[in-house]
Amino acid sequence: MTESVFADHRSLLFSVAYRILGSAADAEDAVQDAWVRWSAADRSRVADPKAYLVRIVSNVAMDRLRSASVRRETYIGPWLPEPILTTSDAADDVAVADSVSTALLVVLESLSPLERVVFVLREAFGFTYREIGHAVERSEDTVRQAAARARAHVQARRPRFPATRARHRAVTERFVAAASGGDLNTLMELLAPDVALWTDGGGKVRQAMRPVIGAERVAAWFAGVASRPYEGVDPADMVIEVVELNGATGVVFSGAGRVFATLTVDLDDEGRVATIHNVANPDKLHDVAAGTVHPLPS
Incomplete structure (x- = not known):
């Protein structure tokens, strides 16, 4: 009992x-x-x-x-919350999903x-x-x-700019495709002028030690990442999977049998990418690597 x-x-x-x-x-x-x-x-x-x-x-x-x-x-470096795989299909409750979002947890x-x-x-x-x-x-x-x-x-x-789940997923997928392909033109189209990229490597892997601010700098950062190996894995061998992370569309990067990073984005009132959270500290990726999916009870 x-x-x-x-x-x-x-x-x-x-x-x-x-x-x-x-x-x-x-x-x-x-x-x-x-x-x-x-x-x-x-x-x-x-x-x-x-x-x-x-x-x-x-x-x-x-x-x-x-x-x-x-x-x-x-x-x-910047501290970001540990990402989790989630499922909110049953209720599809925007408020519940937002309550576990990376952006809110940071605040x-x-x-x-x-x-x-x-x-x-x-x-x-x-x-x-x-x-x-x-x-x-x-x-x-x-x-x-x-x-x-x-x-x-x-x-x-944290000002809220409502975006449908479909819109958020579509922008995330376009952004990741452009970033992984080094497509600067599309990146500049998708990024807000004052976009902020936060990367968390915990001093254990190569990541930006301070937030990267501005569309041109963020686009250049992703173009650079897409052009060279990361932790010994060539970009062409990297597996990119779109999943639900922390109640919203996110991305898991893996290769050579291990998870390297996760990525989530927040959109502004015009549907552009305003904030990017990139977690690469290996100590924070165990739960995602294990494939554990957490429901979102309210």
Whole structure:
């Protein structure tokens, strides 16, 4: 009974922990910690197992986030969240998909641990302020204030430009085809003038150590990448696969039996590529390489 109840909510717990931590590996560890605490708890006193488990995993994740924040201060180059393969076919819920997007997770990195947990539980999962207060052991007023600060911060840092899933996929596919083929003209057509490319190699593989800004510089960067081997694999031998990453169309690059990188894009109000997130740190590609697909429960 103990295992079946936990199993029923495991996907939800991972989704909560991943949105808080931005790391599939850390989220899995948080879920395992939650299992240990659930196994040791007096469950005869638990009236609502779902709320109780979310409370456990939220607090575990918040503690882990504090430790992770210290480590990320010394990270080499830009830090990006660990990508995950997702599936949202059942509901095709734009809001749910956006709540796990790379762009949003990047913005959430700038929130305090409490603000991030409150934002995730409120905006992604619809918990009431009272329920969140109970989960994070804060007053309802404190939670409301944290939610307001977090929401204002996210809205200021990440303006939303709605694009249909079909439009986003079409632009992503055109962009990747142009980038891999070194087609500068098409790249310049697709890129916004102030496009920003963020690459995360963690100091372990060759990547840009600072964001690359501007259409000409970004186009030249991709043209250069397309013309030379990467990690010992010739561009002609690289496999490019269009998949769903973090709730939207993304791309996985692989070759010689291993995954090299993932790429996702955000579009501006004119449908041009405004932001590119490229994760190449091998430590962050294990979940994608394993082929694990995560549903997006809300």
